[in-house]
Amino acid sequence: MTSSPAPTRGAGEGRAPGGSGPRPRRRIVLAAAGAGAAVLAGGILVGRSRSGSSRPDPTPSASGGAVDESERFRPAYHYSPPQGHLADPNGLVHYEGEYHLFHQQDGTWAHAVSPDMVRWTTLGTALAHDALGLAMSGSCVVDGANTSGLVPGGGLVAVYTSTEGGEAQSLASSGDRGRTWERYAGNPVIPNDGATDFRDPKVFWHEPSGAWVMVVSAGDHLRIYRSTDLIAWQHASDFGQGAGSHAAVWECPDLFPLTDVSTGQTRWVMTLSVGANEETGGSTAQYFIGDFDGTTYVPEDELVRFTDAGQDFYAAQSFEHVEGRRVWLAWMGNWDYPYSLPTGDWRGEMSIPRELSLGTLDGRRVLLQSPVPELNTLRGEALDVSGVSTTDGPAPLGTGRVLEIDLVIDVSQAEQAWLSLARGQVDGRLQEVRVGVDLGAGVFFLDRTDGGLESVEGRDSGQTVDFALRRQVDYRPVDGRVRLHVYLDRSSLEVFVDDGAPVGSFLVLTDPDAQDVALGAVGTARVVSGALTPLSEAR
DSSP, X not given: OOOOOTTSOOOOSSOOOOOOSOOEEEEEEEOOSSTTOOEESSOOEEEEEEOOOOOOOOSOOTTSOOOOGGGGGSOSSSOOOSSEEEEEEEEEEEEXXXXXXXXXXXXXXXXXXXXXXXXXXXXXXXXXXXTTBOOEEEEEEEETTOTTSSSTTOEEEEEEEEOTTSOEEEEEEESSTTSSOEEOTTOOSBOOOSOSOOEEEEEEEEGGGTEEEEEEEOBSSEEEEEESSSSSOEEEEEEOTTSSOOSSOEEEEEEEEEEBTTTOOEEEEEEEEEOOOTTTTSOEEEEEEEEEOSSOEEESOOOEEESOSSSOOEEEEEOBSOTTOOEEEEEOOOTTSTTOSSOTTEEOOBOOOEEEEEEEETTEEEEEXXXXXXXXXXXXXXXXXXXXXXXXXXXXXXXXXXXXXXXEEEEEEEEEEEEEXXXXXXXXXXXXXXXXXXTTTTEEEEEOTTSSOOEEEOSSTTOEEEOSEEEEEEOXXXXXXXXXXXXXXXXXXXXXXXXXXXXXXXXXXXXXXXXXXXXXXXXXXXXXXXXXXXXXXXO
């Protein structure tokens, strides 16, 4: 953990980055090295193959009236905005007993707070447009010692990208727990130097060198700056030219230390998102593992590691000022279709918060992600499905659209095995989303090609893009068993495989009445242990 100096411990919106039998479907392959790890040694292949605050009640009322159809996709426990276009999470920080979530909403910072990262209260707009243009993505720190001179007695300082005259880095401060904000009169603190892309500053206090550190995207690389007061910044180094995937513009970086649970060593993880592009079939995210001395970041190898095997995990940011652990969340969206899904006057939702660590799989260090334990407070009565098996077909497991599903499955006698989620017959045709493993191909996959929505409007007017996608990543189970830990909500799913590598995130837009859950297989698959657990509304 990093903290602010004593006495108190201490991406942007408005841009377009860089049945009846089989039908064509798009498959995106993340070729990986090592079982269970989304680690790329080469490129990504894209191919074609066969198939908070008070929220409206998403169910019909007792009197027989029904809410707007689009509200039936409103997530029960993933954060979504009351109205408007949600995008990048910004300024994630824990301060005086509250978790703060800011996020992009039409070039402003919307704001919500929570005691537990699960139940959120919306506070409205924190940073609106001003004379310097939009308030694009950035971060918040606790300036406990008032190094900036902006928060006597300590408080919050937001570092964000302003846009007038070119993208530049600016400040705002709050002395009342984030309820009101004042722009710094000397903005921008890092002016634009002619760069087309210069945005999304992530700032943290680096205790060993006694300075604030900023990592900010600069198109095809990242810049690292240092400051002792958050106002005067010195360029320290660059990172990224020639490293990792450069399929599109780099955005929304983060940098933090993690302990490798396999070795006890501390390493620094650099994460960033990659804008929409053909090579990865939309926007995506990647990470590096290495060392950081307060000035320079050095990766420990040249592997390309993708953060999430799914389609909808972008602009992830970690909370600052959280004691003893590193937690992050992301926008569940994609720059191929940022605001075009059929959800009415609200668009976009956040992932569940995920706790991060490092592990070693097949001799390679990888990022491990797991759901935060605070989500356990939403659990209802579990349905034990241990012993359920199927051969060459589906076996029902239960019903529900707001579920935690945690199963260990014996796949030693199967060629393929999967969970069929949000499943049901709609107008005589099966709708479902699958997550599972293909043992012959050696992959873990997520498949929504029969998910009820084939294409959507793209980010450019008049453009349509595929929504009926299959994504997969190299994976082989150990001892013929796979653990699939799934969080299913009304319009999304997140699946954590084995110990949290790989993971996959998908938006789910089958008909809201498609509620069945089944185990499918080619060959025989059996649930060794596990349950389906209903989750309550996060209110």
